[in-house]
Amino acid sequence: RAIITGYHLGEGPATLALCQQALAYLSEQNLLVRAEVAYAQSLVHYSCGNIVASIQSTREATALAQAAGNTSSTIFYLCRTANSLLVHGKLREVVQVAEQAALLGTTPVGLSDAMVGWAYIFHGIVLREWNRLDEALDRVLHGVRLCEQSETIVSLYYGYTELMRIYLARGEIDAARTAFH
Numbered sequence: 001r002a003i004i005t006g007y008h009l010g011e012g013p014a015t016l017a018l019c020q021q022a023l024a025y026l027s028e029q030n031l032l033v034r035a036e037v038a039y040a041q042s043l044v045h046y047s048c049g050n051i052v053a054s055i056q057s058t059r060e061a062t063a064l065a066q067a068a069g070n071t072s073s074t075i076f077y078l079c080r081t082a083n084s085l086l087v088h089g090k091l092r093e094v095v096q097v098a099e100q101a102a103l104l105g106t107t108p109v110g111l112s113d114a115m116v117g118w119a120y121i122f123h124g125i126v127l128r129e130w131n132r133l134d135e136a137l138d139r140v141l142h143g144v145r146l147c148e149q150s151e152t153i154v155s156l157y158y159g160y161t162e163l164m165r166i167y168l169a170r171g172e173i174d175a176a177r178t179a180f181h
Contacts, residue, residue, distance in 0.1 A: 031068035079118035117146030
């Protein structure tokens with residue numbers, strides 16, 4: 001209810017109150033639901049423009065999910081942290097968090113969890129900002145391939161939008177147009 005109220009309806013104070021109410025009913029051992037509450041708080045802070053608080057909340061969600069042993073949730077929260085860090089202009093930290101997510105989501109035989117696609121995309125965004133366009137292209141293409149496995153619209157939107165930006169920066173107009181379409 002807190003996520004719907006705060007993020008989708010834009011009622012920040014009501015959402016934070018719902019989060020506090022939820023925490024009052026949760027046991028300390030219910031780590032994954034506590035992570036979801038911290039995530040809901042991060043969404044409210046993000047939508048209200050309080051990026052520092054959003055980063056703190058997603059880091060808390062990450063720690064709780066990791067303590068619960070839920071790798072997919074941990075990767076998801078790491079990627080949300082990377083997104084907030086990117087908005088806050090903390091590019092080096094984005095790279096560190098993205099690399100942590102990619103490492104966590106890659107098996108010993110080299111297979112990656114589809115959630116890791118976000119990490120590669122965020123890493124690629126930073127590399128484009130640093131004008132390391134070949135590396136950026138490699139990271140984002142890899143991220144898009146992983147995101148295509150999960151077929152989530154939002155991740156593909158981010159991936160193809162970033163591909164378009166990289167191609168434009170490289171002067172490859174036709175490739176940018178293809179990514180746009």
